[in-house]
Amino acid sequence: MAGKRRWEDMEMDCLVAILQRLGPQDLTLSVPLVCRSWRKASLHPLCWRVLNFRDLDFMPWGDLTKSFMAEYRLQRFFFSGFLKLAVARGNRLVEEIMFPLLFGTSMQDLFLVSDECPRLKKLVLPNLSPADEADIPKIVGKWKDLEQLEMEAKPSSFLEMLSEINLHCKKFSGLKMCGSIKKEDMLAIVNLLPKLKFLCLSKSYLPREQLLGILSGCKELQRLTVSDCMGFEADEEVKKRGLGIKIFEHEGSKLFDDFDYNSDECDPL
Amino acid sequence: MSTESKEILVGESSQAKPEKKTIVLMASDGDEFVVDVDDITNQSEMIRNLISDMGGTDGLQVPLLNVTAPVLAKLLELFNVSNKNDDDEEVTQKVKELMEAELNMMIDVLGAANYIEATSFFDLSCKVLADKFKGMSVEEVREFLNIECDFTEEELQQIHAENAWAFD
Numbered sequence: 001m002a003g004k005r006r007w008e009d010m011e012m013d014c015l016v017a018i019l020q021r022l023g024p025q026d027l028t029l030s031v032p033l034v035c036r037s038w039r040k041a042s043l044h045p046l047c048w049r050v051l052n053f054r055d056l057d058f059m060p061w062g063d064l065t066k067s068f069m070a071e072y073r074l075q076r077f078f079f080s081g082f083l084k085l086a087v088a089r090g091n092r093l094v095e096e097i098m099f100p101l102l103f104g105t106s107m108q109d110l111f112l113v114s115d116e117c118p119r120l121k122k123l124v125l126p127n128l129s130p131a132d133e134a135d136i137p138k139i140v141g142k143w144k145d146l147e148q149l150e151m152e153a154k155p156s157s158f159l160e161m162l163s164e165i166n167l168h169c170k171k172f173s174g175l176k177m178c179g180s181i182k183k184e185d186m187l188a189i190v191n192l193l194p195k196l197k198f199l200c201l202s203k204s205y206l207p208r209e210q211l212l213g214i215l216s217g218c219k220e221l222q223r224l225t226v227s228d229c230m231g232f233e234a235d236e237e238v239k240k241r242g243l244g245i246k247i248f249e250h251e252g253s254k255l256f257d258d259f260d261y262n263s264d265e266c267d268p269l
Numbered sequence: 270m271s272t273e274s275k276e277i278l279v280g281e282s283s284q285a286k287p288e289k290k291t292i293v294l295m296a297s298d299g300d301e302f303v304v305d306v307d308d309i310t311n312q313s314e315m316i317r318n319l320i321s322d323m324g325g326t327d328g329l330q331v332p333l334l335n336v337t338a339p340v341l342a343k344l345l346e347l348f349n350v351s352n353k354n355d356d357d358e359e360v361t362q363k364v365k366e367l368m369e370a371e372l373n374m375m376i377d378v379l380g381a382a383n384y385i386e387a388t389s390f391f392d393l394s395c396k397v398l399a400d401k402f403k404g405m406s407v408e409e410v411r412e413f414l415n416i417e418c419d420f421t422e423e424e425l426q427q428i429h430a431e432n433a434w435a436f437d
Binding site: 007010011013014017018019021022023026028030031032033034035036038039043068071072073074075076077078081082084085088 | 376379380383391392395396398399400402403404405406407410411414415416417418419420424428429431432433434435436
């Protein structure tokens with residue numbers, strides 16, 4: 001085929017539009033090494049607006065670690081460094097971060113993100129130790145544009161966290177987590193997150209009373225997902241109260257634990 | 270290669286249904302393409318805005334200075350597929366076929382879509398290309414795109430430094 005140098009001549013905004021759909025692994029290990037124009041495009045902050053680390057393997061024996069160390073002749077490779085690199089490339093314009101679930105994230109990483117990513121809209125938190133969870137309320141208020149927060153388990157600092165969100169994150173509209181939802185949690189959700197549109201509490205312990213509280217209290221709710229919960233059954237009353245919500249998902253939820261411990265645990269993986 | 274691109278035109282269908290409103294798109298080499306107004310404004314924000322600024326479509330001719338006739342024909346052909354299908358499956362498939370068969374044409378179509386602000390088609394095409402590049406090695410990308418490494422030794426050093434600093 002003719003036109004050998006066409007890709008180098010492609011307009012930069014088109015190239016960036018393509019490359020920004022690749023993840024941080026491709027954007028560090030292949031894209032910058034292809035040719036000059038690809039390298040230039042890979043340094044554009046738009047390519048780093050969405051940082052999805054969730055599916056990457058940061059284990060010392062994983063492919064990412066091995067490839068990165070070999071390519072850039074490093075003695076060591078670790079998540080905090082990779083995050084620092086990606087956040088620097090994002091040039092304070094990062095809008096979404098999905099942390100890896102289990103391995104390698106420390107509170108220092110979250111502090112870095114709170115300092116360097118003021119435009120953050122969506123955050124998927126890693127699993128943190130109870131001691132680290134206590135620090136979440138201190139940083140969450142820094143993200144004035146935060147709209148969506150996801151975490152595996154309800155943190156011990158949940159109520160303080162919602163207070164901070166209420167004070168500082170005026171566009172907040174989506175929450176996903178699982179845990180034991182007590183009355184004070186339900187009241188906090190209803191009172192402190194007035195613009196909540198999306199709520200997912202699947203696999204939680206969610207007593208019927210709290211579910212009904214959410215159904216009548218969260219006026220803006222468009223999507224409520226409470227699948228595989230324990231503590232309520234989707235009876236006529238529950239379904240009737242959920243009619244006003246565009247999407248109401250409650251499959252697999254039941255009143256009691258019927259000793260099927262394989263399916264109703266809050267699965268951390 | 271691009272043999273079929275010129276025949277399949279929106280102009281043909283507009284003659285069959287004369288009651289429909291049409292405008293003329295002029296490619297950079299002067300070729301004229303008669304297109305259905307609804308079909309084109311469904312895709313192109315630029316033309317939508319132009320029609321609204323001009324206050325109508327009567328006798329409207331839109332010169333597209335950066336778009337050659339074969340590229341415009343291919344773009345309109347893909348718009349037709351997109352307009353006829355509610356979901357993106359069919360047009361995604363067509364874009365994939367184009368990418369595999371005529372990569373250079375694909376680049377030009379992408380540039381043209383960007384130029385006339387055909388946002389959803391542009392996004393879809395970018396995604397098709399990005400999916401292709403996902404997980405490819407440097408050598409695989411170069412081979413697929415038929416490009417050569419144009420770095421100097423100094424630039425390679427610089428790239429290493431750009432990626433290594435965070436791990437000190």
